[in-house]
Amino acid sequence: xxxxxxxxxxxxxxxxxxxxxxxxxxxxxxxxxxxxxxxxxxxxxxxxxxxxxxxxxxxxxxxxxxxxxxxxxxxxxxxxxxxxxxxxxxxxxxxxxxxxxxxxxxxxxxxxxxxxxxxxxxxxxxxxxxxxxxxxxxxxxxxxxxxxxxxxxxxxxxxxxxxxxxxxxxxxxxxxxxxxxxxxxxxxxxxxxxxxxxxxxxxxxxxxxxxxxxxxxxxxxxxxxxxxxxxxxxxxxxxxxxxxxxxxxxxxxxxxxxxxxxxxxxxxxxxxxxxxxxxxxxxxxxxxxxxxxxxxxxxxxxxxxxxxxxxxxxxxxxxxxxxxxxxxxxxxxxxxxxxxxxxxxxxxxxxxxxxxxxxxxxxxxxxxxxxxxxxxxxxxxxxxxxxxxxxxxxxxxxxxxxxxxxxxxxxxxxxxxxxxxxxxxxxxxxxxxxxxxxxxxxxxxxxxxxxxxxxxxxxxxxxxxxxxxxxxxxxxxxxxxxxxxxxxxxxxxxxxxxxxxxxxxxxxxxxxxxxxxxxxxxxxxxxxxxxxxxxxxxxxxxxxxxxxxxxxxxxxxxxxxxxxxxxxxxxxx
Numbered sequence: 029x030x031x032x033x034x035x036x037x038x039x040x041x042x043x044x045x046x047x048x049x050x051x052x053x054x055x056x057x058x059x060x061x062x063x064x065x066x067x068x069x070x071x072x073x074x075x076x077x078x079x080x081x082x083x084x085x086x087x088x089x090x091x092x093x094x095x096x097x098x099x100x101x102x103x104x105x106x107x108x109x110x111x112x113x114x115x116x117x118x119x120x121x122x123x124x125x126x127x128x129x130x131x132x133x134x135x136x137x138x139x140x141x142x143x144x145x146x147x148x149x150x151x152x153x154x155x156x157x158x159x160x161x162x163x164x165x166x167x168x169x170x171x172x173x174x175x176x177x178x179x180x181x182x183x184x185x186x187x188x189x190x191x192x193x194x195x196x197x198x199x200x201x202x203x204x205x206x207x208x209x210x211x212x213x214x215x216x217x218x219x220x221x222x223x224x225x226x227x228x229x230x231x232x233x234x235x236x237x238x239x240x241x242x243x244x245x246x247x248x249x250x251x252x253x254x255x256x257x258x259x260x261x262x263x264x265x266x267x268x269x270x271x272x273x274x275x276x277x278x279x280x281x282x283x284x285x286x287x288x289x290x291x292x293x294x295x296x297x298x299x300x301x302x303x304x305x306x307x308x309x310x311x312x313x314x315x316x317x318x319x320x321x322x323x324x325x326x327x328x329x330x331x332x333x334x335x336x337x338x339x340x341x342x343x344x345x346x347x348x349x350x351x352x353x354x355x356x357x358x359x360x361x362x363x364x365x366x367x368x369x370x371x372x373x374x375x376x377x378x379x380x381x382x383x384x385x386x387x388x389x390x391x392x393x394x395x396x397x398x399x400x401x402x403x404x405x406x407x408x409x410x411x412x413x414x415x416x417x418x419x420x421x422x423x424x425x426x427x428x429x430x431x432x433x434x435x436x437x438x439x440x441x442x443x444x445x446x447x448x449x450x451x452x453x454x455x456x457x458x459x460x461x462x463x464x465x466x467x468x469x470x471x472x473x474x475x476x477x478x479x480x481x482x483x484x485x486x487x488x489x490x491x492x493x494x495x496x497x498x499x500x501x502x503x504x505x506x507x508x509x510x511x512x513x514x515x516x517x518x519x520x521x522x523x524x525x526x527x528x529x530x531x532x533x534x535x536x537x538x539x540x541x542x543x544x545x546x547x548x549x550x551x552x553x554x555x556x557x558x559x560x561x562x563x564x565x566x567x568x569x570x571x572x573x574x575x576x577x578x579x580x581x582x583x584x585x586x587x588x589x590x591x592x593x594x595x596x597x598x599x600x601x
Contacts, residue, residue, distance in 0.1 A: 029093045029171055030180070031109065031164040035146070035157060038077035038085035043070060046088060050124045050141050058137075059127035065143070069121040073145040080152035086121065087113070087146050087157060092139035095177055102140060108167050109142070115155060119145045134403075162187040169204070173197050176530030178537060179204060229281060236272065236286045241396075246298050270294070401545050402537055409529050412552065416522055424509040432499035436476070437491060443470035444491050447483075528556045535559055 036042050047070055054060060070086070077085035091105055106123075110116065122143035129137050146155040162184035169188055172179050173196075182188070185204045192198050239256070243249035253260055253272070260283060263269040270283045280286075284294050447463035467483040479501040486494040513519060532555055536545060548555035 029091070029095075029097075029105065029168050029177065031105075031168055032090040032092075033157070033160050033164060034088045035084040036086040036088055036143075038074055038082055040074075043074045043085070046070075046086070046143065047122075050122055050143065057126045057128045059125070061125040061127075063123040063125055063140075064117075064120055065122035070143060072149075073121050073147070076145070076149040077147045080147055082147050082152070082154055084146050084154070087142075087144045087155065089142040089144065090139060091142070092136075093177075094135040096136045101171075101175060105167070105171055106140075106142065108171060109164075112163050112167055113144075113155060113157065113160075115144050119155075121145055159187075162191070166191050169201050170197060173200050176527040176534075178534050232272075232280050233286050236283075237288070240287055401549075405536060405545075405548055406533065408549065409533065409552065413526055413529065416525070420518055420522055421513065421516060424506055424513050426506045426510055427503065429496065429499045429503055432502050433492070433495045436474070436498050436502075437495040439474045440467070440470045440476075440486075441491070443467045444486065447487075528559075532556055532559055 036046050047067055051060060051062065051067075074085045089109060091102070091109075097105070110120075120142055122141065124141045125138060126141065127138045144155070146157070147153070148155075165182040165184050166188045168182070169179065170192065171177070179201065181204055185201070188204075189198060189201060192201070235256075236253075239252045240249055243252055250260060257275045258280065259273050259275075260270060261273060263271045263279070263282075272280045272283050272286060274280055284291050287294065289297070443463070443466050447460070447467045450457065450459040450463040453459060464483055467486065471477055471481055471483065471486070476498050479498050481494060481498055489497070529552060532548060532552065535541075536548060544555055544558060547558060
């Protein structure tokens with residue numbers, strides 16, 4: 029899960045832009061569903077900020093996930109955000125759900141926007157948004173652990189570990205602070221710049237990665253890029269960075285970011301046949317060969333990313349860039365400098381190069397097989413969970429208060445309108461007394477008398493306010509039935525099995541355990557038992573250091589604390 033936030037300035041232009049972005053862009057979203065709030069609520073929030081002379085008026089939160097989230101999970105995530113940043117349901121001026129297809133075809137096609145008022149209208153205090161990145165990552169990691177989702181790496185893993193006091197969650201997140209970070213294909217600013225230029229950076233990233241997966245080497249990939257009409261070359265501001273440009277010379281992005289690789293790994297992949305690092309792979313941390321020479325004799329010109337210039341044999345400095353050893357090797361054919369070496373040394377160098385290349389090919393093939401298995405396994409567990417969910421007792425519906433109130437109001441609107449018309453004739457008018465009795469009868473026939481609702485209360489409170497009280501009582505009954513449904517043994521068994529499957533999915537995503545893979549495809553229950561038998565010790569072998577908990581799934585307590593009235597966990601998704 030990913031949570032992002034930005035602060036919206038207290039200006040009329042900023043208000044117009046954020047409301048238009050959330051509600052008025054059907055061309056960029058397949059579905060725009062307003063869950064809570066209105067334009068008038070947003071305008072009042074900006075007016076409060078200007079009245080108190082505050083710089084920022086609202087905080088814009090974005091909630092997205094690669095895995096599909098249930099409505100209950102979305103509400104829990106919103107409640108966690110509200111608890112962390114100290115705002116209530118009344119502070120949420122807009123809650124919007126957007127739906128649009130993802131470029132990879134696998135991620136969940138929905139995400140949510142929250143526009144929260146930052147200025148308290150009573151005292152003018154501003155909501156504390158300091159260290160928001162680290163606080164958001166803390167919410168993300170806790171939510172992923174509690175819901176059995178895949179753990180993502182962030183930039184504040186150490187700060188998150190220090191802020192979490194639960195030892196179980198700390199143990200699960202202990203390995204995230206190790207290793208490097210996952211690169212991003214582009215920044216938010218680059219995305220918006222691409223929109224203005226008519227460039228879809230997400231589609232470009234997906235197409236570049238597709239071309240890379242279909243190519244058997246750097247030369248084939250470069251040829252495919254050129255056939256597409258693009259060009260690979262050095263950046264204008266940073267010549268040492270390899271960038272991708274289109275036919276008009278516009279930069280589409282850094283090649284490392286588009287491919288999702290580290291710079292050293294890309295440099296290793298760009299080496300032609302016959303050039304291999306001194307170590308067996310790009311992750312060894314050793315320097316690439318310092319001495320190289322061109323195979324073409326009598327030529328002092330080397331083509332470097334489409335540029336012709338004189339060059340000398342590459343000798344990287346002690347503080348050189350990662351691309352220095354291979355800058356002159358991108359197009360020209362290079363060979364190791366074996367002059368003056370014995371025949372035995374030559375055979376040993378060639379054998380080492382062949383072994384390194386074979387090892388790299390085997391690793392690539394193994395990774396491709398693991399990815400294919402993982403996709404098949406994900407489809408299988410989705411079908412398995414869907415089949416098990418179909419035999420569960422139907423979940424009681426929890427409707428929104430506005431929806432219940434509208435339904436209740438429609439049942440007695442005619443009786444209430446007739447009474448209001450008769451009331452105009454006088455207090456002792458017989459028609460008024462008759463309509464009053466008919467209104468009581470209508471309330472009793474609808475069952476509203478069970479909620480202490482009679483004609484006197486409706487007349488005193490007004491029809492909308494009285495029906496809202498009835499709707500709140502009905503929603504409490506629906507929530508009580510839903511909690512009883514959650515305590516059903518079959519539902520608890522399904523939730524425990526689902527949690528175990530997600531843990532197994534995370535385990536197989538990070539570990540190349542062929543035996544467990546085959547067992548998972550044949551019998552997921554047996555694979556779960558094997559995973560629990562291996563326990564934490566087996567999970568520690570993961571490169572990411574994740575620890576799979578073998579404790580049983582937490583059972584819901586029959587006694588639950590009631591949410592405060594100003595809580596935000598009851599926002600209907």
